[in-house]
Amino acid sequence: xxxxxxxxQKHTVVALLxxxxxxxxxxxxxxxxxxxxxxxxxxGPTETPHLSxxxxxxxxxxxxxxxxxxxxxxxxxxxxxxxxxxxxxVARELALVKVSxxxxxxxxxxxxxxxxxxxxxxxxxxxxxxxxxxxxxKIDSLISLLRRFGIKEISRTGRVAMLxxxxxxxxxxxxx
Amino acid sequence: xxxxxxxxxxxxxxxxxxxPARMSGAHIICESLVREGVDLVFGLPGGxxxxxxxxxxxxxQIRHVLVRHEQGAAHAADxxxxxTGRPGVCIAxxxxxxxxxxxxxxxxxxxxxxxxxxxGNVATHMIGKDAFQETxxxxxxxxxxxxxxxxxxxEDIAPTIKEAFYVATxxxxxxxxxxxxxxxxxxxxxxxxxxxxxLRGYRPTLFGNIRQIRQAVKAIQEAKQPVILAGHGVAISExxxxxxxxxxxxxxxxxxxxxxxxxLPYSHPLCFGFFGMHGSVYANKAVNQAxxxxxxxxxxxxxxxxxxxxxxxxxxxxxxxxDPAEIxxxxxxxxxxxxxxxxxxxxxxKELKAQGGANHREWVDTIWxxxxxxxxxxxxxxxxxxxxxxxxxxxxxxxxQSIIVCDVGQHQMxxxxxxxxxxxxxxxxxxxxxxxxxxxxxxxxxxxxxxEKSVWAVVGDGxxxxxxxxxxxxxxxNIDVKVAVINNGFLGMVRQWQELFHxxxxxxxxxxxxxFVKLAEAYAVKGLRCIHKADVEKTIREAMEHKGPVVxxxxxxxxxxxxxxxxxGTTAADLIEEPDLLEQVEESHIxxxxxxxxxxxxxxxxxxxxxxQGEGSNGR
Numbered sequence: 106x107x108x109x110x111x112x113x114q115k116h117t118v119v120a121l122l123x124x125x126x127x128x129x130x131x132x133x134x135x136x137x138x139x140x141x142x143x144x145x146x147x148x149g150p151t152e153t154p155h156l157s158x159x160x161x162x163x164x165x166x167x168x169x170x171x172x173x174x175x176x177x178x179x180x181x182x183x184x185x186x187x188x189x190x191x192x193x194x195v196a197r198e199l200a201l202v203k204v205s206x207x208x209x210x211x212x213x214x215x216x217x218x219x220x221x222x223x224x225x226x227x228x229x230x231x232x233x234x235x236x237x238x239x240x241x242x243k244i245d246s247l248i249s250l251l252r253r254f255g256i257k258e259i260s261r262t263g264r265v266a267m268l269x270x271x272x273x274x275x276x277x278x279x280x281x
Numbered sequence: 282x283x284x285x286x287x288x289x290x291x292x293x294x295x296x297x298x299x300x301p302a303r304m305s306g307a308h309i310i311c312e313s314l315v316r317e318g319v320d321l322v323f324g325l326p327g328g329x330x331x332x333x334x335x336x337x338x339x340x341x342q343i344r345h346v347l348v349r350h351e352q353g354a355a356h357a358a359d360x361x362x363x364x365t366g367r368p369g370v371c372i373a374x375x376x377x378x379x380x381x382x383x384x385x386x387x388x389x390x391x392x393x394x395x396x397x398x399x400x401g402n403v404a405t406h407m408i409g410k411d412a413f414q415e416t417x418x419x420x421x422x423x424x425x426x427x428x429x430x431x432x433x434x435x436e437d438i439a440p441t442i443k444e445a446f447y448v449a450t451x452x453x454x455x456x457x458x459x460x461x462x463x464x465x466x467x468x469x470x471x472x473x474x475x476x477x478x479x480l481r482g483y484r485p486t487l488f489g490n491i492r493q494i495r496q497a498v499k500a501i502q503e504a505k506q507p508v509i510l511a512g513h514g515v516a517i518s519e520x521x522x523x524x525x526x527x528x529x530x531x532x533x534x535x536x537x538x539x540x541x542x543x544x545l546p547y548s549h550p551l552c553f554g555f556f557g558m559h560g561s562v563y564a565n566k567a568v569n570q571a572x573x574x575x576x577x578x579x580x581x582x583x584x585x586x587x588x589x590x591x592x593x594x595x596x597x598x599x600x601x602x603x604d605p606a607e608i609x610x611x612x613x614x615x616x617x618x619x620x621x622x623x624x625x626x627x628x629x630x631k632e633l634k635a636q637g638g639a640n641h642r643e644w645v646d647t648i649w650x651x652x653x654x655x656x657x658x659x660x661x662x663x664x665x666x667x668x669x670x671x672x673x674x675x676x677x678x679x680x681x682q683s684i685i686v687c688d689v690g691q692h693q694m695x696x697x698x699x700x701x702x703x704x705x706x707x708x709x710x711x712x713x714x715x716x717x718x719x720x721x722x723x724x725x726x727x728x729x730x731x732x733e734k735s736v737w738a739v740v741g742d743g744x745x746x747x748x749x750x751x752x753x754x755x756x757x758x759n760i761d762v763k764v765a766v767i768n769n770g771f772l773g774m775v776r777q778w779q780e781l782f783h784x785x786x787x788x789x790x791x792x793x794x795x796x797f798v799k800l801a802e803a804y805a806v807k808g809l810r811c812i813h814k815a816d817v818e819k820t821i822r823e824a825m826e827h828k829g830p831v832v833x834x835x836x837x838x839x840x841x842x843x844x845x846x847x848x849x850g851t852t853a854a855d856l857i858e859e860p861d862l863l864e865q866v867e868e869s870h871i872x873x874x875x876x877x878x879x880x881x882x883x884x885x886x887x888x889x890x891x892x893x894q895g896e897g898s899n900g901r
Contacts (some may be wrong), residue, residue: 170610172610183482
């Protein structure tokens, strides 16, 4: 499990919430008001209409993590909260990295991308965009290798995660 | 539209449904309020809420109290809710009307009060255009409401009101806000009031886990020095009898948080009253020495516990609360029990009885001894008029039977220490938010919710001036509240902190006040002034004999401090007692009560032992 610089563990928390105006605002406001630290946050639709899945990466010790879970449950639109900070999880992040590239070094960039199973999704005269999917460590490592070419722009999605196997971490209570 | 006959239209007597009626959004709001049993609302009209006010006169069953400032509406609704257990409703217009509710909503949030705030907003097509008197009030109140709604279609009004009342009043109660754009109030829609709210993500836990309860019972029996810390949750859940029963069968001393005062009568031999920052020496000492702390419907807040890590260091902690997020939030917890206090205590009492109760006689005697050695609440003898003396006399004259509604500051602490609350839910105070200006408007709501009881607003000269315009409301609506202004010419608690913790440097705390008697008279309220100790009792009686609102200006000693005090962030060991208190103390009716108590203690124990075990099975 990843450990952040301040020594607190990084936890992946998944919340299922109703797709209502203000629901996301409530969650974000809650984190701000109570001083919880979010490393990343992604939100998107789920297999069920009108339900959104929110994936949070938070730096917290056990007691703060417990508060985060309990406080999330107090948000009326939140149906289910799961801590996915276990081993049996598929966790991925997507990054787009725009790198300075010349005719001389473009091939080298492509080679590095290849090793990381990343793709070149755009080529311009003096730059390329590399698309990479994977765990944060992998993306961090790719970015550090690309840095010497000159990075113009980075866009990362933040982590999305799912339990391996048949078990669903975030099934809405009504569908059990 | 023949709205008065709507009931017949909507619901056929035999249960067969007639065609649902179509009506305006404003009518739907009123119909929904009627369905929720609302018969009293506090508010102040304005542009964006005009359509609702236009139809309000068609509903004579809903009494509207016109306040002078929206904050007063929120506090009055809050006071009403606290004494009746029913949701309080306040109404305001958009923009400044809505933002004026904010302090009242936050007050209700911190003290878990069911409050339904209804606001108008600019028309839907104007939202986001910075229109005149537009505020994103759902955004503003997001962190200080349990939930809030912006209703964009008239057909959503009834389901939203259903949900709003449900959320406000169930689980851990709290304030909600519903924002109605002006055109939504005017649109026509079909009215049908839903039977059940549609809230998938909202399911409060009402019943405690039986295994946890049994563990708690075991811990109570094993403990040598247990204490109950009773909080506001006992009052919210109306678990007074259950608390008393638990205390008696477990022989458990009861200490109370500020909002836990009056959950057990002061004269009960197991009631040791107020603990925490300004609690008594003996109560704090007992909590600090305890080997078991049973927190019931309280949240271990910093004013009660001081430094969290050093709170009751030897104790195992049982925490009973309906809100799981309160468990372990501030203070460690060994046996968490999530559920409604009344439900949990009913089961716990039954289990404890079945196990033969518990015996902590020696421990209770120890606390009584320490109470006699170092009496918690005494009034220092003085020729001058001391504020503590005023509260003490008020308590004596009213025999602890009035409802005391406090403002915030020194007088609030003296009212907590020196009034002997004998009836349930008779101490109303802004505990969590500590809202100055709460006292008078809240007292109006309290009196309206409980018209047969005598209601005293005990306020300071600072807080009184924040909302005193509501005297006009009291006069217009003929609300018989008595206001005791504990007037020391200072923002007293701030002054005390400057004296004790900021090198005695008084910075912006002295106030030059208006003549409160003349001010009262300007509002056509009876005004009385008391400056001598000898006149206190007479003045209180005169105020109580007068029919209608009265303001009594008690001009008290200016630089009195509230003692004992445990400085913020410290522990019971750092408690500061009143200097020279025990040298010369005032004769007080509290002494008489305390003198009688050991004998009462005897009788309680006898009662407990007299109860057969078989009685437990047919108990409640």
